[in-house]
Amino acid sequence: MKTTLSYLFIVLYTFVSCQEKSVINDLQFSNYSGHPKKVTEFITFSTQNTNKSISYFDKEGFLTKIEYYNATQSESPNERFIDQIITYNSKDKTKRYFETVNSKNKKVESNGYFEKISDSVYRRISNTVDHKMSLNKLLYFDKNNRLIKTGETGTFYGTPINNIIFYTYINGEEHEMLIEDVTNHKKSKLTSKNVKLDAKSNPVYIELTDEYGTVQQKIEREFEYY
Numbered sequence: 001m002k003t004t005l006s007y008l009f010i011v012l013y014t015f016v017s018c019q020e021k022s023v024i025n026d027l028q029f030s031n032y033s034g035h036p037k038k039v040t041e042f043i044t045f046s047t048q049n050t051n052k053s054i055s056y057f058d059k060e061g062f063l064t065k066i067e068y069y070n071a072t073q074s075e076s077p078n079e080r081f082i083d084q085i086i087t088y089n090s091k092d093k094t095k096r097y098f099e100t101v102n103s104k105n106k107k108v109e110s111n112g113y114f115e116k117i118s119d120s121v122y123r124r125i126s127n128t129v130d131h132k133m134s135l136n137k138l139l140y141f142d143k144n145n146r147l148i149k150t151g152e153t154g155t156f157y158g159t160p161i162n163n164i165i166f167y168t169y170i171n172g173e174e175h176e177m178l179i180e181d182v183t184n185h186k187k188s189k190l191t192s193k194n195v196k197l198d199a200k201s202n203p204v205y206i207e208l209t210d211e212y213g214t215v216q217q218k219i220e221r222e223f224e225y226y
Contacts, residue, residue: 022119023116024141024145025061025062027057029139031174032223033201034200034202035061036057036223036225037226038055040053040224041221042219042220044217044219058090060090062090065086065087065088066086067085068084068085069082084109085101086100096113096115098112098114099111110128111127120140120142121140122138123139132156133154133155133157135161137150138152146169146172147167148167149164149165150163150164150165152164160183162183164182165177173192173203175191175192177189189210190209191208191209192207193206193209193215194206194207200225204222205221206219
């Protein structure tokens with residue numbers, strides 16, 4: 001009997017271990033290579049507003065924390081402070097929990113989880129504590145673990161959300177996003193232009209242009225590697 005139980009335990013442990021090994025990590029989600037441990041990102045929109053974030057990855061390629069920064073209302077317009085922090089619990093790789101904390105009052109603003117549905121489909125559920133936002137996002141991947149489609153539904157402060165995005169690649173790099181706003185019956189396209197890569201083949205500069213060639217976003221990244 002003990003032998004049978006031991007065998008069943010080994011089989012179960014092996015199955016769980018294989019499941020976790022097959023989980024796509026966050027570096028793969030972002031199509032990054034070379035195993036970064038920290039990525040600082042600046043996104044400048046057509047309005048000239050700039051968002052800053054810093055993402056931290058563990059040695060297995062999973063996110064541990066993301067810091068979001070806002071510009072201060074002071075005589076130093078380029079000065080920034082941490083506005084929100086998302087922390088991840090990746091103990092169970094197949095279902096990872098996260099929560100967003102306001103850096104000022106230390107209160108949890110939202111939480112959720114990220115889970116594996118199958119080898120090619122993942123799901124992200126997030127909700128705000130005040131119940132003003134609830135989002136359900138499905139992510140689809142190809143055989144090379146590249147993101148090819150997302151579908152997101154829910155509500156955002158009273159506004160219904162129903163978006164679908166298709167991703168295409170050229171030479172392994174993200175080339176185009178086709179965005180469909182199902183709720184408002186609108187479609188748009190963003191194309192990557194003037195991409196610059198670092199020595200690890202990660203994009204440190206990207207311009208996203210619309211159908212008319214107008215730059216809608218400029219993305220700048222700084223990578224720090226293990």
